[in-house]
Amino acid sequence: MGLSLNVKKTEYMVISKKFSNPKCNLVSKGEKIKQVTKFKYLGYLITSDGRCTSEAIMSLQPILLLFGVLAIASAFGSASKVSLSVDRPLNASQGSVPLKIKCTFDKQQSGIRIVKGVRLLRSKIGDNGKPGSYRLIASVTPSNVNxxxxxxxxxxxxxxxxxxxxxxxxxYKSLTEGYCSMYKCIADGTNILYRKKSRFETIRLRSINEGTCKKPHKPVIPDVSKAPSFIELQKKVDQCCVSSDIIKEQSEAIEQLEDGVNECSEKTSDLEEEMTNTAEKYEELANKVEAFNKLLSINTAKYIVSSIYKGRVYTLNREDTVFNLETMNNLCKGEGGYLVEFDDQDEQEFARAFAAFAGNDIVYTGANCVEKACTFVYYNSNKPMTNVKWVPGEPNNCQRREQCVNIRSDGLNDTPCNGKGRFMCEIPLV
Structure with a gap:
């Protein structure tokens, strides 16, 4: 709805969808408009008797043309999608019917994707024919009626x-209540970008019999409202009200900006989480590729390869060879691993089962005995050999040259380091 001018015999009002402040009564009778120049809103200033001087009309013609074009463009560009209707008695004799205000919002083509609520506000019209401040009287949301x-x-x-x-x-429950008021119906919601949007419509309601809303004439009493001091005070009050409206609009704009910042922060957090998940998936995939490449690099012509156990594979040389700790460990390193080391008895059992599957009951490991202490450690890592299962009665010949360890079907056994047989490598894939 664009900007329109409504001039009647007894009241003058600038009606605007965006600005509803009345300006018509701010110029005294016969005063030229050019004498009043500083107003916040561009619009039309009318003398109190409904006339404009020719000079004022001429000076406002370009503005009239501009606002007329904007009004037409606005009218065809969008619609409020909010309608207000009134059920009331046609005349005073039908006053047994209470006043009913109906507010309807059509979501279609309104720009609002999710409806948050509908509000009805009322502004009582004073004796001067002007509405006061709007006050909320009822509302409805998806969860309740207020x-x-x-x-x-x-x-x-x-x-x-x-x-x-x-x-x-x-x-209304009272038969006479609700009249002489301006009603505003506001539909609130969010658009497709989840930003706050509102649509509204207003309606002016006169007295119960369409008469004037002014109170009956009373005996003449000195009217302090016409005193210069009161008029000056009223002007300051009006200016304060205008400032209050501006502050309210700015507060709403700040609130919308804060909502936008919060929404942006949430999206940034979601994006960071998504990037972290992507990085983790990439790292996992890279590890799998690396493991696959390691598997492909093992010389299967020389070695039998086990299944994967906790991110590792184990190999056995296909032909018996004279065992030497340093030489065999270097051969394992050439395949990306080392002579087998047992973290626990579960790993020992897996290695025993693999050796048995490959047809080897006795297989050399990476453990050897330190002569002075007569304790077994792993050759590659120098870690002590713990939490393993020995053949009953073993080890028993550490100081008599049985300084290496092999895998047997019933446990581990100390054995000379220069024997001939198979050896097992442990190759981490990641």
Whole structure:
């Protein structure tokens, strides 16, 4: 809805979808518009008797043309999608019917994707024909219906429908209440980008019999409102109200900005988490590729390869050879590993089963005896040999040249280091 001018015999109002501040009564009778130049809103200034001087009309013609074009473009570009209707008696004799305000929001083509709620606000029209501040009287959200005035004054019903139509109905209990007011219905929600959006519509309601909203004439009493000091005070109050509206608009803008920042932070956090997951998946895939390449690099013509056990594979040389710790360990290193070392008895059992599967009951390991201490350590890592299962009665000849260890079907056995047989390599894949 664009900007339009409504000039009647007894009241003058600038009606705007964006700015609803009345400006018509700010110029005294017969005063030229050019004498009043500093106003926040561009619009139309009318003298109190409804006339503009020719000079003022001429000076405003370019503005009229510009706002007319903008109004037409706005009218065809979008629609509020909010409608207000009133059920009331046609005349005073039908006053037994209470006033009912119906607010309906059409979600289709409104730009709102998710409807958060519908609100109904009321502004009472004063004796001067002007509305006051809007106050919330009822609202409906997807979860509840809110009666601000209380059940003793109004009955509220409504619902939020995410398919298309949402509604909010307010019925006054008093037969004479609710008239001489401006009503504003506001639909709140978020657009496809989850940013806050609102659509609204207003309606002006006169007295119960469409008469004036002014109170009956009373005996003439000195009117302090016409005193210069009161007028000056009223101007300051009006300016304060305008400033309050500006502050409210700025506060809403700041709130929307904060929502945008929070939304951006959440998306950034989600993106960081997604990048971390991607990096972990990439690392996992790289490890698998590295493991696969290691498997491919093993010389299967010389070695029998086991299945994968806890990220490692084990190999056995296909032909018997004279055992030597240093030489055999270097051969294992050439395949990316070392002579087998047992972390626990489960690994020992896996190695024994692999050796048996390959047809070898006796296989050399990477353990050897330190003569002075007569304790067994692993040749490649120099770690002590613990948590293993020995053949009953073994080891028993560490100081008599049985300084190496081989795998047998019933456990580990100390044996000379220069025997002939097979040896087992342990190759980590990652």
């Amino acid at each position: 009666n601000v005035l209380g059940e003793s004054e109004i009955v509220v019903s409504g619902e939020i429908n995410q398919e298309r139509y949402s509604n909010l109905d307010v019925e």
